[in-house]
Amino acid sequence: MARTSGSHSEITGPRILEAALKLFAESGYAAVSMRKIASEVGVQVGALYNYTPDKQSLLFGLMRDHMEKLVAAWDQETRPDTPMARLEHFARFHVGYHHVRRDAVFIAYMELRNLTPENFAVIEGLRSTYEGKLEDILEEGARNGSFSVPDAKIASMALIAMLTGVNTWFRETGRLPLEEVQDIYWEMTRKAVTA
């Protein structure tokens, strides 16, 4: 056989990315073979190489895409007037955005080791950019007296770790709806940075 009936790059391409995202998140980059990805898509291994030069690019593409969209999404959010309101917006945005993109978030945090040094630097830069958004909010709030943070950089890392942690346990079928979880985490966030 050769080209299959109904095959289209606009269909197969995204399906490969979806499959890779899902499988990398489930089992980890190194544990997922190109054949497993192909099988998930319903295609032979060779076909994957019409869409990616190699496995590493597949991973890097997914991670870069996620991080760029994350930064862009935050930049497009409304910007409330006060640091306090901006921090609340950030906390809720972070939890919500990360929740609906569990797999991509998981990969972006877990597969850094499997990136080549150059690719790692790119992702790390994007992560640093995003983290800087929170750091800026904390610094503004510290300056105008809204917050009490001795070190905005450390505080931003601490808060992001806490907020991102929601993904490790929250399930939509669980005890609480996401909105209540966001309320709780925002409350802890607010108290942690105020006097």
Place this chain on the structure above:
Amino acid sequence: MARTSGSHSEITGPRILEAALKLFAESGYAAVSMRKIASEVGVQVGALYNYTPDKQSLLFGLMRDHMEKLVAAWDQETRPDTPMARLEHFARFHVGYHHVRRDAVFIAYMELRNLTPENFAVIEGLRSTYEGKLEDILEEGARNGSFSVPDAKIASMALIAMLTGVNTWFRETGRLPLEEVQDIYWEMTRKAVTA
């Protein structure tokens, strides 16, 4: 050749565990071959199987050992009188203990996916046990009015995520000594759970 001069199971055994710990932490379980571990120890692959039945047991043994020691170490700590003092002790202990065992902590959090279901259940149980220690403190403090936490379970997960996050960025050569970092994180922890 056969047995090498100076070889001893009391020496090789621990060295294999050290090498596996280091390499798993560096590159991830799936990306580390048994040959790489052997090479790090300075031995041939076959020799590893005098010390572990298979690769999975090597990983599981490292993770279980770490988690059991973590729980035991906390149980042996002094138990201050008030929930507030106990929480402070926990925050500082957690950051300190995790810092000096970076590799084991990293593996215990990153390689859960590579455990068989039975092994996963064991590790998950130990993690839950440890987390329960913090949850208990928060609940006691909530009952006697020291803390203001609407949900001790969620709060404990949030705090552990925040505290564990220190490991992702703290380096001893960095700007601050660990003691100051512990001060900052304890301050955020305290404020996050008080009214």
Place this chain on the structure above:
DNA sequence: GTTTTTTCGGAACAATTGTTCAATAACCGC
């Protein structure tokens, strides 16, 4: 309807994987 382009199957490649095992040399109690 013919030609060009797009997309994929299927086989092949060398390299690497986890694991087993017989042979053998070093160690150690006597």
Place this chain on the structure above:
DNA sequence: GCGGTTATTGAACAATTGTTCCGAAAAAAC
């Protein structure tokens, strides 16, 4: 220094890995 025990080598195994490539079939262009 002899004999049993312990620890390791080195080769071998089948299975799987990422990647390449050619031919062929479907789709698109004309």
